[in-house]
Amino acid sequence: MTTPEPSSASNFIRDLVVADQAAGKHGGRVVTRFPPEPNGYLHIGHAKSMALNFGLANEMSGGICHLRFDDTNPTTENPEYVQAIQDDVRWLGFDWHGKMFYASDYFEQLYAFAVVLIRKGKAYVDSLTPDQIREYRGTLTEPGRDSPYRTRSVDENLTLFARMRAGEFPDGTQVLRAKIDMGSPNINLRDPILYRIRHAIHYRTGSTWCMYPSYDFAHPLSDAIEGITHSICTLEFEDHRPLYDWVVAEADAPHRPQQIEFARLNLTSTVMSKRKLLELVEKKLVAGWDDPRLPTLKGLRRRGVTPKAIRAFCEHIGVAKRDAIVEMQLLEHFIREDLNKRSPRVMAVLQPLKIVLDNYPDGLVEELEAVNNPEDPSAGTRKIPFSRILYIEQDDFKEAPPKQFYRLAPGREVRLRYGYIIKCVGVTNDPQTGAITELHCTYDPDTRSGATQEQRKVKATIHWVSASHAVQATMRLYQPLLLPDQAKPAADQDWTRSLNPQSLELLTNCWVEPSLRTAEPGSRFQFERQGYFCVDSDSSPDALLFNRTVPLKDAWAKIAKAQQTPI
């Protein structure tokens, strides 16, 4: 079920649908449809379409949105995708209320519609070769020419079409074409192909058919059969609309849906086309359709993104007809917004630096109380073990601290989150490399969190983990899939060369607080001061594996970057 969300801003499609219903068009019914072809996985662009179609149906009284598999091409489709698509639609939070259909269920009816067209002299069987058909079609600036088979009699067409169905012709030898206008300035109207022969096994109809309807024929009629009132699609179908209307009218369809087009979603620094996504998967440039770097719904899910964040994003970006490229930062904003409210906080050290509290009693372990979620008091508190040897983040110490660096440095103090104020009194370096191997600090026993006498202020609070209690874990950090524009190769080069080689970073020596030992795959956390992380599906209690969904905003990183690149 869709969770109620703040009513979205109006857009031209919503306005139109609202006006239609108010005017009593289609008897006041509103029926939309989400019609994926089961030849790949759904991505966030589909989410925009779903938000529109299901969203509209949900908010209009009596509205309904069908899920329809547009499976008219047996060579690219399979049931794996059908299942995955259903899972994704449900995961995103949409419900088709039992109205799930397949274009392939309409093959018999579609055949009958084609016969109607033939009888009316509006369709004919063409025996030109594919190459000839292309030649006869003309170009953008030159009109096409009539096929010599265009004037076949109705009876001959009927016979030929029946023989096509009967399997008497090999692939590519005959097609059924609409008889419209070979001179039309709109190429889609130059006798478009309605049926093509394909001796292929369809994943649902098997070998029942050896010819299949094209999109331009099947789609409008499927809409009409289902009583779709508003058939919403993307801009590239705009000049198919006259054909859509022609098919519905000439085939004497029982109902006339209205096609409306909107601009598809584009996102910066990622790829959204099915062709490119498939290429990444097939060439094993990513781990699979659910690789967390991909904008597929499966990928976003595995990365830890919530359905709610995706829906909020889709509502926010709006619906219009102008081409647009939405910044990834906007998606990240909605991800953080949702995760901030729901994620339990936890401490984890990604790049450990050992520190020894010289004056803390050896063997003593204190249980410190930590807040689970400051945004949600009902989340309660938990205990975290504290002891003499800890790990802190390497980035939280600098031997020579730059300006505005508030964290630990020789002689400086910081607070350990939920613990004590400590002071750095010594740095041990590797005699060979000079690298810092450990820090020596002292703690101030009067400054334990919550202690009444605690008055002192320090500029920074850092996270930590008790070395002997922490659990080792592996982290996967993600960067954009694509390189920034400036770093991309020329457009004529292989696009995969613009892939970011650093899109995945693996950190294997990380330490998380003990409460995470039993964290379930799929559960989400905020690692304090670092970001939102999700337990990967491949994680296990002895081999914890987390994916970073999105980092927290990092004010220091911004300052540090500005210091590096002075104007």
Added chain:
RNA sequence: UGGGGGAUCGUCUAGCGGUAGGACGCCGGCCUUUGGAGCCGGCUACCUAGGUUCGAUUCCUAGUCCCCCAGCCA
């Protein structure tokens, strides 16, 4: 040198004849035991040129630029 669409802050988007609003982002401040979150303030836009009008981002005209269409894909 065909046809179909589209142009508003850096990015999305609202506006439907009364002189541009929201969000992201960015900058500054407050607050803070997350340099998180939150709060406050600031930033920048109507593609161009004519016309109509008391008044145009909105209407008209002419340009410019961008996107889509020549699959027996969808």
